[in-house]
Amino acid sequence: MSFEKLNLIEPILRALQTEGYTKPTPIQEESIPVILKHRDLLGCAQTGTGKTAAFAIPILQLLYADHVQGPKPIRALILTPTRELAVQIGESFTAYGKHTGLKHTVVYGGVSQHAQTEALRKGVDILIATPGRLLDLMSQRFIHLQHVKMFVLDEADRMLDMGFINDVKKVIAKLPTKRQTLFFSATMPPVIMKLADSILTEPVNVEVTPASSTVDAITQSVYFVAKGDKRSLLIHLLGDRAIESALVFTRTKHVADRITRDLVKSGIKAAAIHGNKSQNARQAALNNFKSKQTRVLVATDIAARGIDVDNLSHVFNYELPNVPETYVHRIGRTGRAGLSGVAISFCDGEERAYLKDIQKLITRQIPVVEAHPFPMKAGDFSSAPVVEKREFHQKRGGHSHSGSSQQKQKGSSGNNSYKQGNKNNKWKSKGNHKKTTSGTAK
Numbered sequence: 001m002s003f004e005k006l007n008l009i010e011p012i013l014r015a016l017q018t019e020g021y022t023k024p025t026p027i028q029e030e031s032i033p034v035i036l037k038h039r040d041l042l043g044c045a046q047t048g049t050g051k052t053a054a055f056a057i058p059i060l061q062l063l064y065a066d067h068v069q070g071p072k073p074i075r076a077l078i079l080t081p082t083r084e085l086a087v088q089i090g091e092s093f094t095a096y097g098k099h100t101g102l103k104h105t106v107v108y109g110g111v112s113q114h115a116q117t118e119a120l121r122k123g124v125d126i127l128i129a130t131p132g133r134l135l136d137l138m139s140q141r142f143i144h145l146q147h148v149k150m151f152v153l154d155e156a157d158r159m160l161d162m163g164f165i166n167d168v169k170k171v172i173a174k175l176p177t178k179r180q181t182l183f184f185s186a187t188m189p190p191v192i193m194k195l196a197d198s199i200l201t202e203p204v205n206v207e208v209t210p211a212s213s214t215v216d217a218i219t220q221s222v223y224f225v226a227k228g229d230k231r232s233l234l235i236h237l238l239g240d241r242a243i244e245s246a247l248v249f250t251r252t253k254h255v256a257d258r259i260t261r262d263l264v265k266s267g268i269k270a271a272a273i274h275g276n277k278s279q280n281a282r283q284a285a286l287n288n289f290k291s292k293q294t295r296v297l298v299a300t301d302i303a304a305r306g307i308d309v310d311n312l313s314h315v316f317n318y319e320l321p322n323v324p325e326t327y328v329h330r331i332g333r334t335g336r337a338g339l340s341g342v343a344i345s346f347c348d349g350e351e352r353a354y355l356k357d358i359q360k361l362i363t364r365q366i367p368v369v370e371a372h373p374f375p376m377k378a379g380d381f382s383s384a385p386v387v388e389k390r391e392f393h394q395k396r397g398g399h400s401h402s403g404s405s406q407q408k409q410k411g412s413s414g415n416n417s418y419k420q421g422n423k424n425n426k427w428k429s430k431g432n433h434k435k436t437t438s439g440t441a442k
C-alpha cells in the first residue's frame with residue numbers, strides 16, 4: 001500500500017516524500033480513508049504507531065478542499081493532554097501541511113499567552129490545544145469554536161489520568177453538534193468508552209498494536225540490584241559509549257532529580273523532565289535530548305508520556321513501575337517504527353512483585369543479567385511482595401491502565417478493526433525527519 005493509493009492530494013504527497021515516508025503505517029492505512037469519507041473514528045492506538053499523521057493528513061486534505069474566503073475561522077480542533085504532545089502535533093501539521101497554505105497554531109498553558117493570541121488574531125484553520133489554556137482563551141473570547149467541523153480528542157485515557165476530563169467535557173459542550181469527531185486512546189477503560197459513546201456517531205473502530213505485543217522488537221533484560229547500588233550500576237552501564245541516547249524512568253520526581261545530579265557529577269550529560277519543572281524547562285530538556293546535546297533524559301511517567309524521539313536506542317527502568325502496562329508504555333519509547341531497541345530494568349528486593357506482574361502481562365520471562373559489578377546479597381531479597389496493588393487500583397476508580405485486556409474487549413471484532421504487532425511494522429524509511437517548531441503551515 002502506498003500513500004498514492006489513499007487518494008491523497010499532491011501537496012500532501014509531496015510533503016510526505018520530503019519527510020521520507022514511503023508507505024502508510026497500519027493505523028494510517030485504516031484511518032485515512034475513513035476520515036476522508038467524513039466518518040467518526042474510534043482509534044485505539046498508542047503514540048509511536050503513526051497516529052498523529054493518521055488524523056493530521058486527512059484533516060489537511062478535507063480543509064484544503066473546503067477552501068474559505070476571507071478571515072479564517074477555526075475549522076479543526078485537536079485537544080491533547082500535554083504541552084509536549086501539542087508541540088509535536090503542531091510540528092506534524094507544519095511538516096505535512098507545508099504546501100497546503102492552511103494555517104495552524106498551538107496553545108498551551110505555563111507560558112505567556114501573548115504570542116498565542118497574536119497567532120489566533122491572524123486567523124488559523126487548525127487549532128491544537130491543551131484543555132486548560134483553551135478554556136482560558138475561550139473565556140477571554142480569543143477563541144470561538146462555532147465553526148469547528150472536525151474535532152480530535154487525542155490520548156483520551158491520559159486526559160482522565162491527568163484529571164482533565166471535566167475540562168474536556170466543557171470544551172465538547174461548546175462545539176457544534178454537527179461535526180466529525182476522531183477519538184484516540186491507548187486504552188479503553190469503561191469511563192473512556194462511555195465518553196466515546198457520548199460524543200461519537202456511528203464510529204468506525206480502528207485498533208493497532210495492543211499494549212502487550214509492542215515489546216516484540218525490543219531486547220529486554222533485568223538486573224537484580226539493591227536500591228542503594230542502582231545509581232552506580234546506571235553510571236557503570238552508561239560507560240558504554242555505544243549508548244548514544246537513553247531515556248531513564250523513575251517513579252518519582254525526587255528520584256529523577258537526584259539521579260540527574262549524580263549523572264552530571266560523573267560527567268554524563270543528563271537532564272530531568274517532570275511535572276515540577278516549568279513548561280519551558282521541560283521543552284528545553286526535550287529539545288536538547290532530541291538534538292543529542294543531552295545524552296540522558298531522566299523522566300517520570302506522566303512527563304514522558306507520548307514523547308516522540310526518533311531513533312532512541314535505550315530505555316532504562318531505574319525503578320520498575322507498579323502498574324505493569326506502564327512498563328510496556330515506557331519501553332515502547334524505543335524500538336519504534338520497526339527499529340530495534342534495548343530496554344534495561346533494575347529490580348530491587350521490593351520490586352520483585354512488580355516484575356512478576358510485568359512478566360505476566362507480556363507473557364514472557366525477561367532475561368536476567370547476572371554478571372555485573374553490583375550483584376544483590378542474600379539479605380537484599382527479603383522484602384514482602386505487593387501484588388494486591390493492581391486489583392485495588394482497578395476497583396477504586398473503575399479505571400486502570402490495563403490496556404491489553406481492555407483493548408481485547410473492545411473494538412477488535414468487526415471488519416474495521418486492525419491488529420498489528422511491531423514485527424510487521426517496518427514502515428519507516430531512512431528519510432529526512434527534520435522538524436521545525438514554527439506555528440503555521442505555510
Ligand code: AMP
Nearest residue numbers: 021023024025047048049050051052428
Ligand atoms: P506518532 O505515533 O504519531 O507519535 O508517530 C511516531 C513516529 O512515526 C513519528 O516520528 C512520525 O514522524 C513517524 N511516522 C509517522 N508516519 C510515518 C510513516 N508513514 N512512515 C514513516 N514514519 C512515520
